[in-house]
Amino acid sequence: MSPRSLREISVLVPPDLAPLYPDDPSRIGPYLVLGRLGQGATGTVYAAVDAASSSPGDRLVAVKVLASPELESPDVYPALEQRLRALSNVDPRRVVVPLDFDSNANPPWLSMPYLAGERLSHYVTKRGGLGTGKLIALATGLAEGLSALHTRGVAHGSLRPSEVLLESHGPHIMECAVPASAERMRGSGATWLSPERFLGGTPAPASDVFAWGAVVAFAGTGRLPFGPGEPEEIAERAAHGSFDLDGLARGLRPVVGRALDPDPDRRPSLREVIGAVIAMWQAENTEGLGNGAESPLGDAAGAGSPGRDDLALILEREWHAVEPPSRVPQVIRLEGRMSNRRPTRALFMAGSAALALGFVGAGVWGLSQVIGSDEDDTLVSDASGGSVEGEPVDESPPAEDDPLTLVVRFDPAEQEAPVSGPWVYTPVDRDDEPVRNQGVPSHSAWAEQWDEAGEPGEAVISPETEVLCAKFCAAPNHVFLDEEGRGTWELTGGDFIDYLSWGPVMIVEVTFAEGSEEDGEPREIVQITELFTD
Known part of the structure; x- marks a missing residue:
């Protein structure tokens, strides 16, 4: 029997969808998983495709895999089934409700309507009282x-x-x-x-x-x-x-x-x-x-x-002023009767921090109709027109005539004075280009890809130093990158200093203040950009 022909569908996705981790599922129930939307105390939320939907705007769904201390005993699953069934009949105008679920799956999951907005906690923290x-x-x-x-x-x-969750139609209660x-x-x-x-x-x-x-x-x-x-x-x-x-x-x-x-x-x-x-x-x-x-x-x-x-x-x-960024179209190629191995290519890259605040930091959800398929069939996806695989990342060592910029490793374990400084850094370099679209590496695996390229030094970091994080100093469950593999999540030097008292190793590009190195004194860093890969 000849294989099924390829089928392509268009899906409107968030512009900053975080890639899947290596051990993330490729499929949950009838849904093809595209990327991560968030992770919390009760599980992980994934963006997924509902290929049965006829509308590109309705094909993006959110599927949450439930995992929490409250679900450790098998005795609670009948009550979970009953609660999810009751929630499915709740008026959805102010509540994010499950429109499909499987409480008997291992682990259980539910899908939810797509909403884009910002969590009330983030909104008030940034803007003050309403x-x-x-x-x-x-x-x-x-x-x-x-x-x-x-x-x-x-x-x-x-x-x-x-x-x-706050969005253009008002507040919605989540995590029910x-x-x-x-x-x-x-x-x-x-x-x-x-x-x-x-x-x-x-x-x-x-x-x-x-x-x-x-x-x-x-x-x-x-x-x-x-x-x-x-x-x-x-x-x-x-x-x-x-x-x-x-x-x-x-x-x-x-x-x-x-x-x-x-x-x-x-x-x-x-x-x-x-x-x-x-x-x-x-x-x-x-x-x-x-x-x-x-x-x-x-x-x-x-x-x-x-x-x-x-x-x-x-x-x-x-x-009405709380308008989310427009979703962008992606063409997904679907193939039938493929192996159950997870695709090795990540579909999308994370975008700018401004967009990430609206979607990933705030939490976004989606749902459409359920896909029906045989157990032997699985959907494997590829994205056309949006891949950045193979694009070079400019992470070369600083040029001889540009001593103000270095790629360095910051290891919190090496900091003798992580609160007051000065802070120790080690220049690093690499002979190859980072491998893209192969999953998100751990902090140790990423740091091991870089070779020491100079003697350790000490630097001063001001609370006002500009910082752009990619992963470790931003939100460990997400990746915020531009097309060159540079961080986009905006933080302050104060946030970075706090990170150096507890976080893992990171690779960053630093820019020193001109003329800040005098008589062996620590140089002043005015800009920090974390480097990472998807």
Whole structure:
């Protein structure tokens, strides 16, 4: 029998899709895996192709392989199946829901709708507390999302800013499949954990209301509502209702304060929460009307109070400015009845840091229809028009007439004063070009490819030094490269100095300040660019 003919399909993908690691799967269920979207405490999320979809815009899906301490016992899998089935029926307008899953797979997985945006934790950290309009839109959207979950008998259990995705249509609640245990949440998640959950209680609607209040307080002020400290200190403040809402929009303080009540029986219902937030929004936006001023409600105000659908559209407008970068088309060649070996070619390279913040650092998801195929068949992909395989990487040693630039190795283990400096570096070089598109090497494997090319030296790094990271000093689960294999993730010298107190070896190109070497004193580094390969 003659082999099947090649078939090509077009897929719209993020421009900064991180490549697969050598031990990543090539296929999950019916989906062909393209690259990594993120990794967290409950598993790894992959970009994948749904070849059955007729639309290029719907072919990119996100598939999450579940792996967490909560799933170590086989006794929990019937409950996981039940939870995923319930989540599949949740209203998806404010919740990222599974549209396909297999809880019996090893490991279990689920696929989710594609959304592009930024995590609330990143958004607030970079920009500070939200303005009143965006804050009200966020508070309403989160309450409606939690209400949709509770309607199906599902309590989120671990809501926090890192699990809220902001995109052009508003907030979406993520990470609903596996609620974090109280033990795991007591660490970095203590701020969002209600007193009864901190003591080991199971997830419940009242604990989700508490988390809603803590998240809204953080989003509105840019501060932790119970302040910093050890988990036990934070829990003690939460148990006594000692929260700080200074700077939060005045109209939201009463309902947020009630949500943070230590007694779950005294917390408001989500229906009360939504009503109070919308009433506050109406009061804020209808004051002063009647003097010829135009109503922000438009025609809806002329006919009396707007309905919930009208308000939803109005509040949604607050997030229209959060537009993700446009996805780029890639042509994927599909072949039938091929071996089950993972493709050796990575499909895509990571892009710029600005785009990476919107997609990979923020978290992106996708889903389409399920592919049906025989067990013996597997899909093998290749990308045409987008490959950069074979392009040279300019990592040659500095020229004789350009002593200001060197390729060096920074090894944190060699730093005698990793906090205060000066910092030790070793010039390196290589006779060959890095091998591209062969998977992401470990830090030790990458460093071993470089030969020492000079005596170690000492340098001064200012907190204001410009730093562009590729992998190790940026985000260990992702790679951020340009077409020349140079890092694109923007950090500061202060971030790099902190990294040198704990991180692995890295290869970087450094630029020294002109005239900074005098009388054997350490030279000043003004720019650092990490070099890496995909």
